[in-house]
Amino acid sequence: MPAPATDIQSLSGDLLLLVFHELSVADVLCVRRVCRNFAATTRAKVLWMNLLSAVGSSEENVLPTCMKAPNLLDATALEALVVRVLRLARRWRNNDLFPVQVWRLNLCQSITWLRLVAGSWLFVASSDNYVSKITCWDMTLLFQNHMEPIAEAYLPGQVKTAQLEVQDSGIVIALGLGPSSPSVHIITLVQHLGTHHFAQLYRLEGSSHVLILQGDFIGCAVRCNTLIPHIINWKTQTTYDLPSPSGVDEPHFRNTPHSLILWNEFIVVVRHDTLHFYSQPTSAGPPVYTKFVKTIEIWELVVLDSRPSEPLRLLVISSIGVGIITIESDVLFNDDAYTHISVATTPKQWPWYRLTANGSGKRALWVSAEHAMRNTGKVEHPQLVYAAVFSRAPESETPLIQWMNDFPEDPALWAFPTIDFDEALGYTVVGNCFGELAIYDPIESDPSLCCRLTPDFSVHHQSLPQLLPVTPITLDFNLAPRRPMGQTISDRSLTSHWTQDDLALNPRFWCRDMLCDMYWDWDMWQGNLGDTAWLLSHAFGFPLLPIPQAHAYDDEADMPYVLVRSGERHLLLTHYRNPIQSFPLPLPRPLHSRLAERHQYLRPTAYTEILVQRSMFAADHRTSCRNRWREQQERGGRPHKNLLDTQTITQKYCIDI
Known part of the structure; x- marks a missing residue:
């Protein structure tokens, strides 16, 4: 005669856990929904510890690397972690990570x-x-x-x-x-x-x-x-x-x-x-x-x-x-x-x-x-x-x-x-x-599973x-003059540390006055996002604050040369699209670009970032009439003016900054 059927509800908690260990996560959650008597067992911490281990053994799933001691989490956090990892893996399989x-x-x-x-x-x-x-x-x-x-x-x-x-x-x-x-x-x-x-x-x-x-x-x-x-x-x-x-x-x-x-x-x-x-x-x-x-x-x-x-x-x-x-x-x-x-x-x-x-x-x-x-x-x-x-x-x-x-x-x-x-x-x-x-x-996310998924570090x-202080610290940050739009600068104290090197440059070709009308980029040396100092750091690997020394105009290239000191070297720049050149200290006399070492982009993707930012700022205003720079200012911020392509934006789109 066949053995009598066993009522699964009569099994002990330990035997139930052994049964549930053989189920998928979806099946465990389904059992919880259809049978109230099994709800407590489906929330057992030891069950979700084992399910987490099974989920982590699959190559398509990724567990947080900080999960060195998952036993420190409670059952609710372990369940939330397992469910999220599996749902994310399904989104990857479907090639769809659009945010919900x-x-x-x-x-x-x-x-x-x-x-x-x-x-x-x-x-x-x-x-x-x-x-x-x-x-x-x-x-x-x-x-x-x-x-x-x-x-x-x-x-x-x-x-x-x-x-x-x-x-x-x-x-x-x-x-x-x-x-x-x-x-x-x-x-x-x-x-x-x-x-x-x-x-x-x-x-x-x-x-x-x-x-x-x-x-x-x-x-x-x-x-x-x-x-x-x-x-x-x-x-x-x-x-x-x-x-x-x-x-x-x-x-x-x-x-x-x-x-x-x-x-x-x-x-x-x-x-x-x-x-x-x-x-x-x-x-x-x-x-x-x-x-x-x-x-x-x-x-x-x-x-x-x-x-x-x-x-x-x-x-x-x-x-x-x-x-x-x-x-x-x-x-x-x-x-x-x-x-x-x-x-x-x-x-x-x-x-x-x-x-x-x-x-x-x-x-x-x-x-x-x-x-x-x-x-x-x-x-x-x-x-x-x-x-x-x-x-x-x-x-x-x-x-x-x-x-x-x-x-x-x-x-x-x-x-x-x-x-x-x-x-x-x-x-x-x-x-x-x-x-x-x-x-x-x-x-x-399931609101019932909204909890911390890691220990409190x-x-x-x-x-x-x-x-650390919780009240603002005013920064002593006067490294370059801020550009007053449409005006010439009158306060030259901010550039007192410029042009101090004894370079013996030929005055027929080089001008030591960095604030004259022949040079217009004198506000681009703060190291702010997207300015010339930022480009030297991110594209060429010279993170030391550059100190301008002189500029010269090249009729053939139709752009100015700029000589700056960065640490123990002098850098010669023409345009941010071009490689830079550098000289060791002391400078050779007479100074000639043929004696310089050329530096190609170490991270040309920094140049991409500048091109995209300058073109998209104008396009953003043209298509949506937005000025994010102004929006940040209205929130109480004081954004850098170099984040604007000032010549294009102010003249072509008449944005008042």
Whole structure:
């Protein structure tokens, strides 16, 4: 006789869990909806821990890299995480990441850096010439339309570069401030008396241009107004220089590198088309130069997470397109340890920029100006492009997922965007130079599952560090005169540090008066977004504040030469479309461009950003009658005038600024 049927409701809780472990996530949720008696079992933490492990074992799913201890989450958070990861994977399979939910904020200052942390925190640095601040939003509150930040603090300088890492002690951020008083501030987010605050862990004067934050080490490119890559153990306050192999001034080492990486026993300095390997410092001595590896030209770079003894993986934009550079662990002994895999081929020269990835780097994002740069007579906005990234060559061409944030209330993607993308949870955040900020979510969230998906990293268990000020700090930021429209400048005190070098220039060709009528770009040396100093830093790798010395007019080129000092070199510029030239100190006499060293673009995508911003600002006003610069000013901000193409905008479209 057949065995009698077993009533499943009579099974013990442990046996029910074993049954549910064999079900898919969709089936578990279906059981909960149709049978009230099983609802409690379907919410058991151990069940969702096992389902999370099963979801993470699939190659198409991506879990947050900060999930080192998922057992710290409760059952509701584990369920919300599993459901979101699966829904996002389904959107990727359908090649559709168009947002279904958007949260928008408008700030007063230009956004220069932002970072998402585990779908829970959003950090934003914003500044103008008068004030600079760092702000944090709790995204679980933001998604419930509580738009106020949970922490805000003011800084003594503009945030030019920044790096963030989630460490065992909490969230650590290294801010490279400048340009008037270069320094590095290491800060964290803490809780004190029931509220969140920014606190300072360490301050390093003189160093700037932060390239990496990894554990106890910070990597910087500038110290004491000199371009010299170095790493600092900020806990022991020990600094190690990474000089050129010969120890002398070599052309290949005159620009800032793309990145510094601590990998296995190496410090890797990533430059334009080479990787340079140094040994890590030990008690026996400082870093020692070991080897270099030739690569393709690297224009933009994201360092992907790698465990010890695993290959080093770099996501790059190059002249070819987007690709993965892989360096094997035996690089010291194997000349074939370098490989390059193409992810996507660029359709034309320089249309892709702002490469973004985080975590494991299985999914990437960048901006495409392919359509915006076509001379079709039609206004085409830049687009966001998403792509899956593989460690091996894909069997077929990687599909690119594109969408355009061209709603009137969205941040202008052409306005020097700052972007972050959470590959595991799907959130994309876009900020820009007009203080416009938006968070995009391609997943329609279940309100019952709206909770924090990671532990609270802001809890500080040790003695409370020094809290950052919550009242504005007025910046001493007078590096170049502001242009009074249609007038000549009368106050020359702001240029008192210009033209002070003893250069013995021929007065027949060179003029030392930088404010005369023959030279009109005297307000473009602040280092603000899109000005000449910004271009020197982002396109050519000279982040030191340039100090103008003289100008000369070239009748053949129909444009002025400008001579500026940047650190220990003098740079000769003609037009931002052209390569620059440089001279060592002291200058050769007589000065002639044939004696200069030519510098090509290290990051030509910076030139793309300027072209797109200048053309789209005018098109935005022409098609929608908007002036985002004026809108930011009406919010209480004081935006930089160089963000306008003043000659085109003020004359052709009669915009009063």
